[in-house]
Amino acid sequence: MADAVKPLILVADDDESHRLTINKLAATWGYEVHTAKNGEEASEKSRKNSYSVILMDIRMAVMDGITALHKIKSHDPSIPIIIMTAYSSVASAVEALKSGAYDYLTKPLDFDELKITLERASDHARLKAENLALKSQIRTQAGSRQIIGNSVAMRNLKATLSMVAPSEATVLITGESGTGKEMVARLIHLNSLRHDRPFIAVNCASINENLLESELFGHEKGAFTGAISKRNGIFMQADKGTIFLDEIAEMTPHMQAKLLRVIQEREVQRVGGEEYIKIDVRIIAATHQDLVKRVKENTFREDLFYRLNVVNMRVPSLREKTEDIPSLCQYFIARLSEKNRKNIIGISPDAIKALISYDWPGNVRELENMLERAVILSIGEYVTESELPPSISKKNDENILDKCLSLEDIEKKAIMVALDAAGWNKSEAARQLGINRKTLHKKLKSYGID
Template sequence: MQSKKEPVKILVVDDDAPHRYMLRAMLAQWGWQTEEAADGLAAVEAVRQQPFDAILMDVRMARMDGMEALGRIQTHNPAIPVVIMTAYSSIDSAVAAIKAGARDYLTKPLDFERLRLTLAKALDHRQVEESRLQHNGETMADLDTAGIIGQSAPMRELLEMIFYVAPTEATVLISGESGTGKELVATALHRNSARKDGPFIKVNCAALVESLLESELFGHEKGAFTGADRRREGKFRQADGGTIFLDEISETSPAMQAKLLRVLQEHEIQRVGGQETIKVDVRVIAASNRVLEEAVEEGKFREDLFYRLNVVTMPVPPLRERPEDIPPLAAHFVEKFAARNRRRVEGITPGAMAMLRDHPWPGNVRELENAIERGVILMRGDYLDEQSLPLSLRRPGNRESDTPTAPTPASLEEAEKMVLQKTLEETGGNRSETSRRLNITRKTLLSKINKYGL
């Protein structure tokens, strides 16, 4: 369970008093406190006198318009998210406001559901930014990577994003092709969060038909359907106080999407066949290998649910965009499957490593793992060579019918030394940065430097 927080306070800026009153009542209904300002000048003074979590501001006002006020507020405190309200005829000024630093804009007359989604997203982004300011680079070495392997620039960016987002309560949408490791990213988010001692529940939304998925997620009452001989708690109840990971959320039906939206908005569920409303304290992390924006445009995914999920998006890069991560991944899988199959593996031959690096890997890390497992099982010597790898990886001139050359073997220790030496060169010998990039402690780094005489 999370510690009690200060109530959210939003500044409403509008020279239309009845409109301000209506917004104050609406925001109070959603549990947010409000302060009011009749124009931009009053808004700037209010921001200087007290802190706000967000600002909802009109563009056209008498004494000082929203654009000028936005600029002054940005100068005073650029971390406060500002949402601009504008009439349809003022869209150009709204776009200009976005370029000037506003978080988002809404058109009048306001769609209240869109208003709530937009403000909720702005508040979550504020929380992520506060988390970013509270961290420093020295603590990156303490990040629990949950088995994520990679020193490439895209993976370092992903790990840094996990580091900043994990401690917040922001809903996260993980995107990426099949086999890229989205579940590992979700695991890392949970392990580095304030909920790490709570449950981490995983659900594959594509693995069950709708009726079974509803029971799986929300539970059911005895007699709710044929075979329901007792009450059953669902995954959301099991995840109470922790995190739930909804994988392949794009495969859910419109009816199920509506139910998931209610959970995200109201933090409550109902068992199938039940009338009782049950409050749940759960952080939601979702993943999809489909582009959800396209699914929304095609009418296959609810736009309001997409906005609720898309507070923070974490794209996981495909393996073909980070080939420098293939050697350490391959070495890791060789060690894993050698131990599992009780095989003695001295290393990977340069020819086999070149083959692994040249392959486009449509199945990403999962395909690489399967290829290495097959190779370890079928290899005949002490080294994983080209003939041990699947035919789909073989380059022209390297078929089994060809006369094999005798490549110089590269041991796992040599591969580790090469990666360590390369990283030290890239960081200019900075050991703190090197340990951060390699996701090892400084003590372990110094031990390896001494071991390899670097």
């Protein structure tokens, strides 16, 4: 197995002994280190290399740290820059924070604090890069979904999809509500030879029998009240493409017989018409019900079941693939953050633990809806357990939304929950909240909390 790539950092300081000391320490902590003697050299190197973090002294000859900070941020605003300053120059460090510095450290450096700050900044850079990559991937998919997860169940589903999609086989997709059956149907179509032709989905449970027949097969002018002109049905509209019949178990016996004939003869007849029209469509059906049981109960035609069930693809419930929850969360958070104009880059370990222990009756759809709520509520760069609903987060004894609290009160409550969870370790609480330690200290001071 190849060695993991070491995070690359730049240390800029005109004090050679200090520069070399940090270089040696950072190397022992697992970083690859470049050095610069002044701000101008640091700016030049930042254009040629992709650094995870830049550690830069504020007072340097040739070009000072503040000027270098502005130059570096002008061509790459995403690089976390940690400013080093003497205690007497803290005011200048605050100016640096306002200019976009990630954090600052006072000299002489506390090396334990340096190590923690470097780790936090490099993690921040990595998560931000992953988030940007996910957002780019989402944009290039033009709104389409993908199968997220690498559990055994999902690997089996992907393998089946790759074999089935290029064929012309009729497919029956089964699984609980909210598992993503329509997404699987769309992926089958997109990976088939019909991918450049129409994909049309219809929910058989949402349309009454008379309207469903017209919707699927079309109608002639005057076939029924309101039929003011001839209309082609979905089977004709989807010619050379794919039709997806969701909730197929809800079809009445009359419609089941009609559909069986269409599948057998590959032709349709408009309602009120006499002409049979040849069609070339691939049929994918889906249901959350047990069709074998429905056949035994004589509520679903056995011959239609076998026509539809040429290939059966079962989409697993979220309970069966809890190991996929972290990757699903990262995917949804990236997409929902962009949709809601938020800057959320990840989810805390405590929140992931709570999500994995939940039963998920609504499956992936419920997870997505819950994460959208959490993204909207988040005040930092991470979704935390505080933003999860009480049904999921056992730690939440009350729902802050139900209290009609002000944004300030919500923020204060989230900070207190994070501090309690971190045992009042402010560095850890700040990490969970997605803010730096100085920001947390400032907020605590404004709330009168010591």
